Amino acid sequence: MPCYRCGTRQTDPGKGPSPWKRGVVRDEQVLVCPDCQQAHDWVADLDRCGGCGSTMLVRALGETRCRQCAWAKAAGGTAAAGDGSLAADVEEALRRRFER
Ligand SMILES: [Zn+2]
Ligand SMILES: [Zn+2]
Structure with a gap:
């Protein structure tokens, strides 16, 4: 997954913890590269918990x-709508098949 701001792809992190940060922005799990962490107040972009206000969210x-x-x-x-329409498509395909 690339950085949500600049699109840089995460390189092999090697040893130790990755300097990349995770967060949730507009209901999407995102990664933030070390450059953007420095250049931008990325925490302000993050979705916040509706209960405690924390940005420690996971999808x-x-x-x-x-x-x-x-x-x-x-x-x-x-997600539910996507599943629903897929099921409907399958149903429709099956119906067409049996009508023939
Ligand atoms: Zn970046
Ligand atoms: Zn919370």
């Missing part, structure tokens, strides 16, 4: 969750 299973408290937000129904 999992179509939800944004807070690592500091139990807060979680479902992702505006986009």
Whole structure:
């Protein structure tokens, strides 16, 4: 996954913890490269927990969750809508097949 601001791709981190930071921006899990961490107030771009205001959020299973408290937000129904339309497409294809 590239940096969400400049698009730089993460190089092999080698030893030790990666200098790249993770966050959630507009319901998307993002990575921030070390350059952008210095050049930009990237923390201000991050989504914040609706419970405690923390930016320590993670995306999992179509939800944004807070690592500091139990807060979680479902992702505006986009994932469910995607699944729904796929199922509808399959249903439609099957119906066409049997009608023939
Ligand atoms: Zn960057
Ligand atoms: Zn929280």
